[in-house]
Amino acid sequence: MVYDTFGSKPTEWAGKPYAEIQSIGESDGSIVVVPIGSIEQHGDHLPVSTDTILVDAAAHAGAEAADDDVPVVVTPPIWSGLSSHHMPFGGTLSLEFSEMLELVESVGDSALDNGFDAILLLNGHGGNMSLISTAINKIGEEHPDIEVSGLTYFYLASSLIEEVRDSDPGGMMHGGELETSLMLHLRPELVDEDEMTAVYAERKNDLLLEDLFGSGPLGTYSTFADHTDTGIMGDPTLASAEKGETIFEHIREEMGSLLDDIHEEVKAQD
Template identity: 55%
Template sequence: MIHRSHSHLASPVAWLAKPYPEIVDIAENDGSVLIVPVGSLEQHGYHLPVATDTLLATAVAHAAAEDVHESLPVLVTPPIWSGCSPHHLPFGATISLETATLLEVLSDVAGRALENGFDALLFLNGHGGNMPVISSAVSDAGHEHPDREVLGLSYFHLARAVIDEVRESDPGGISHGGEFETSLMMHLYPELVDETQLEGTQRDEPYDLGRQDLFADGPLSVYRTFDEYSHSGAIGAPELATAEKGKRLFVHIETELSDLLSEIHTQNSTRK
């Protein structure tokens, strides 16, 4: 696996860099798959850029699609860069869409994209606050296009199998701008990580059934603005992040998503 350029303009799977006849030709191939990265524009503490979720979802999408593009028809759209992030608004520099607005955007993007002939569309999410909206968009777009397959996935869930081997933090150390995201950013975009400002607060959710961590998600939903958890905006242990951890996590996530894309292609190869 090779280290990709931070610019996706030269990527062989970039929708935004192709003329329209080539996009339509790829879509009309049997078992074609389109990936739509969905991120956010929200604060990530003192040390990470506000586009962290968008950058990571897009990087994962391109890496996995590039791995398989020679054996299956796949493209990646530009990311949807604003998500549902009202819990980050107290810190500033966050642009959040209303839930209904994001759902309408996702449904419209899926509808227009599928009209080009793609057999399957995968929303690849990078922000925890988007997850319920992604699920609704999958249902709405799937209902509107019963002859196509619509799927949704949060990329970070693909790291679950290896996270305990990689992490050093206790539960609460991987939440928002913590060990996990900071490690991935150190691997992919080290120039955007301010290592002099690695400051986070361990997540302390009072309800045992609530979310304790990105990988310890309880069944109880509760709304809190993130300034209730952290004065910096980062929740977790960014001081434990390393580029080596980020590389190991990224390679695993990339491989898992590549395998999923191949499976989606196989499942949809007889639709035309």
């Protein structure tokens, strides 16, 4: 399963002529999805585009899983994010908060000019979460008649994770069991299995986030170099393509259901 060729997906904004995009946008209950990723180090075994590849795949898979009568289109991904905490390792292209917020707002505003009833900002990078929340509010204030939503895609797998994972808490952080499994399923040619190492970072306080699917109300600033020598925080050695397929199919179904719900909600408001 490959999600990397412009114009190859039926839900792809970039592969359609402008009149078709406008026709979709003007349909009742129409939705535009904006995938937002990053270009940042993911250890020695994964490409720097991992977050962008995965969120783009989730966006299109979910759009294709929605009911046939849901008018939905997916923009090209915003490929750079808030990744300054990865800069010590190199290979990272990061934006400032104000620059990225303006970018996301501008993409959202111009997309909505085509008549869409709803916009979903689909995030693929943990460092973008606070910005996505701000962007939802800013776009919502500018477009009070539009349904504006935001979501980090991997949380759609929350109800499944404990059944699938083999790693201890901390094994599904950055470049760990989750992301590596998804990449082994979607883009195995980009995964160097000989370079996989497990890094379970020590938490300095029990209130800090322990895992992508853990809890931790305390926020602090640090770079990844403060916690790991390899850029990895997690356990990619326990990853597999089979796990990746199971997780991705669950995300696809949950994403499709979400888009169905948004469609029905905005139709009912007309």
